[in-house]
Amino acid sequence: MQVHKQGLAGLQDDAQFDLVVIGAGGAGLSAAVYAAIEGAKVLVVEHTEFVGGTTAWSAGTTWVPGTHHSAKVNPADTLAEAEKYLNHAVGEQAPVALRKAFLKHGAQAVAHIETRSSMQYRPYPKHPDYISDLPGSTLSGRALEPMPFDGRLLGDLFPLLRPPIPEFTVLGGMMVDRTDINHLLAMTKSWASLKHSVGIVWRHLRDRLTHARGTRLVMGNALVGRLLHSLQQHDHATLALNTSVDALERDASGRVVAVRLSSVTGNARVLAKKGVVLASGGFNRDPALRAQKLPGIPAEWCPAAPG
8 A cells, every 4th residue: 555644745646546535534444445355446535644533533333233243142133123223213314225225235244344354343242222222222233343453563554543532541552442441340350351451461561662552452443453454455555644635526427537635745636437435524523514503512522533
């Protein structure tokens, strides 16, 4: 993968890509990885100096019913029940056909990316659906967590990963998830918990000799780290950081065929032969939309990552 850390320096004007992805959070990186797996030439454009977006700050849960992981913790669950839940949770906020496509292909997508990339998930024994009082909700099986990831595998790209929020770390940058917390709390009562706790603390102490923070990644940082590592394996992928999108160009049929970009190192126009994916986040930090939708709520309360 080619990486342009300082914007568009080295990216030729009118360069051609099969797919241009706007945003390097979990959604954008996932789209880029799936395309790269199929041999597409991909450009990922990121507004900030970090990869990961809000996903890197989050718990990194991926909600997909009916996967091979689901059966390990909730074999009685069905896609019909998941569809009932989605219909009540989403209602008319999105097309029914979109939900049906998601349910039909979600399990296949999870299996495909786990087979063809560094992405690996696990089910958690107890992880309720987000709105648990709706019909069709369940206590486990649909929410998948990323497996912990060794950030050292990213090499020089590790500093590009957006650091986690302090609330997800202890001891000056050691990430911990629910499994780790349970072991840390039980380390004086269980040999297994003591072994686990000593292992992650010792790993963190060694990390701090060579890194600004721990390299054992969990939750959203693990998800983004795994996606970035996957994209890193493809020579036909390019990442441009510190880069903004100025305009989308359309042809006579209305199809987006080019993207105009800008950065401190200059401007560029890139061609998108097969499509453009907009994965740049919601309106969380847009001043005008916040004033309209969330009047009086300080922007500092926003859980979305800057940028």
